[in-house]
Amino acid sequence: MGENSGIAWTTHTWNPWIGCTKVSPGCDACYAEAYDARFGGKHWGSGAPRLRTTIQNWNKLKKWNRAARKSGVRPWVFVASLADIFDNEVDPEWRRDALAEMSECDALNFQIVTKRIGNAFKMLPSHWALSFAHCGLVATVVTQKECDRDLPKLLEIKRKYGVAWVGLSIEPQLERIIPKNGDGLDWIITAGESDQGGALGREYRVGWAFDLIAWGETHGVAIFVKQLGSFFARNANFKDRAGADPAEWWPPSLRVRQMPCGVPTTLKIA
């Protein structure tokens, strides 16, 4: 659940609950399910109850928010690494509670990552633009087909609800993906798969990252190359098993780690 995250594109991860159902080839080796199972949990799959996290965990948001106000630096907060905020099997009241907390903690830059972006149409509150200006939505897509299906929905949600910024998380990237439309898209993360959930990471090609970097330059979209994945790392004999250390081999043109353009990272201290 992470006080500070090891993920290069965020500062903290926050999970209001744990549990989910697999909905994509990107879920095949879900690390969250493996994490849950390690602690004896049974919160995965259709019909499995989700586990609301402790009040202490929920209170972390207010703690980080106070720290941000004091320091003047807005941290990034990844919601949710062990669940999906738009899971239609979770108690709607939990989602309402989580969104209320997030709305209140407006010194934090929330990165809401989902594989169910279509559900956002019915699950986002109508006052989103007013109360959630510090929150961005990120849709995970792992194939060209998923990108073609979900990017139009993401852009439509941005327009309809006035979402501050939107992104695509292409992790694990399973093939070459080129978005068909960049109008309104603010950010793309690309990453190869880690060995996780008891499975070996699937193939990732550096050319896919270069294609996205070039596409981002042309379309004015920020690109974050997170990691080359364990398949690549094994073949290249990297020390970092996820291929996430740019100091290992990465040519300078691959070391592209941009954050969504125009999102403020500092605060005025009152």
Ligand code: SF4
């Ligand atoms: S959506 Fe995320 S948390 Fe849910 S099963 Fe897929 S990979 Fe796991």
